[in-house]
Amino acid sequence: AQSVAQPEDQVNVAEGNPLTVKCTYSVSGNPYLFWYVQYPNRGLQFLLKYITGDNLVKGSYGFEAEFNKSQTSFHLKKPSALVSDSALYFCAVRDEGDDKIIFGKGTRLHILP
Amino acid sequence: KAGVTQTPRYLIKTRGQQVTLSCSPISGHRSVSWYQQTPGQGLQFLFEYFSETQRNKGNFPGRFSGRQFSNSRSEMNVSTLELGDSALYLCASSPGQGARVTIYFGEGSWLTVV
Numbered sequence: 001a002q003s004v005a006q007p008e009d010q011v012n013v014a015e016g017n018p019l020t021v022k023c024t025y026s027v028s029g030n031p032y033l034f035w036y037v038q039y040p041n042r043g044l045q046f047l048l049k050y051i052t053g054d055n056l057v058k059g060s061y062g063f064e065a066e067f068n069k070s071q072t073s074f075h076l077k078k079p080s081a082l083v084s085d086s087a088l089y090f091c092a093v094r095d096e097g098d099d100k101i102i103f104g105k106g107t108r109l110h111i112l113p
Numbered sequence: 114k115a116g117v118t119q120t121p122r123y124l125i126k127t128r129g130q131q132v133t134l135s136c137s138p139i140s141g142h143r144s145v146s147w148y149q150q151t152p153g154q155g156l157q158f159l160f161e162y163f164s165e166t167q168r169n170k171g172n173f174p175g176r177f178s179g180r181q182f183s184n185s186r187s188e189m190n191v192s193t194l195e196l197g198d199s200a201l202y203l204c205a206s207s208p209g210q211g212a213r214v215t216i217y218f219g220e221g222s223w224l225t226v227v
Contacts, residue, residue, distance in 0.1 A: 032212045043117070043203055043218040044156075051213050090156065094212035100169050101146075101216065103156040 002027040004093045006104035013081045014112050021076040021107045023091030033074040034092040034101070035065055044090060050074060061085070081111045114140055117219035119204050125225045131192040134222045138185050138206030144168075145187040146216060147179060150201040159202075162187055163210050194226045 004025045013019045025031055032051055036044040048059025055067045065076045076089060091104040118137040126132050138145050146161040146169075158171040162181035179189040185206075191198055201223055205216040 034215070036218070043119075043220045044205075046215055046217060049215055096212050100158055100161075100171075102158075105155045 002031075002093050002095045002100075002102050004091050004102050004104045006089075006091055006107045008107050009105070010108045010110065012110045012112060015083055016080055019078050019081045019085070019109065019111070021089050021091075021109060023074045023076065023104060025072050025074060025091075025093045027093060027095040029096045031072075031074075032094040032096070033065075033067065034094075035059065035063070035074075035076050036090045036092065036103075037061075038088040038090065038106075040087075047076070047089075083111045083113050085109060086111045117204055117206050117217055119202075119219040119222050121222060122220065123223045123225075125227060126194050128194055128196060128226055130194050131190060132194060132224060133188055133190045134202055134204075134224075136187045136189075136204030136206075136219060138187070138204075139208075139217060142206035142208050142217075143185050144207045144210055144214070144216075145181055145185065146205045146207075147187070147189050148203040148205065149173075150203060150221070151199075156203075159189065168210070191224075196226050199224060199226045 034049045035047040038044050048057050050057045050067045058064045088106045090106050094101045120135045144163045147159040149157050160179050161169040165181045176192045181187045201221045203221045205218045207214045207216045
């Protein structure tokens, strides 16, 4: 069965510094990986996904994520954090053999002014 | 293009009552899925519908049910509400089926059971 882990409940970063939100996964087949962001009292917004091809995926709002097959990771990154990036971030995985999407517990990102 | 629309946005129900939540997917999307979000359990998959047929179901009791109409709109129903059913219920839609497809979420329906 597939699973996804976000090892950090909270990440604090100073504005202007680079940020990383970690995600590791486990699937039996080919992984399809997604990042979503949730602002307070809102639904989830799609940021980016990895399906196949280039391991570095670029998404919305300047975010990118790097797929690392050997480390089974899909960390979310941004070169320069903004206060407005403060939100709850979810990593998710789907397995080709099982369409169910599994979400991580979420990581709360605080960007400090 | 309008996004996923969920109604109502907020509601309060009494334990033992039942509730129906509605979801209108993005125009052209035929797959609709539902999720429960709570602080303790995170995001949990409830069920998925495609062309009026339930394709997948999560590990929830039979009190949780859903359906999809011919226009792709979907409803979920929770009967005999319990305090633990208080949660944000999220609906999502996608243009088709398959693990590669991106799902897009609505703003959610906040359910409080008292």
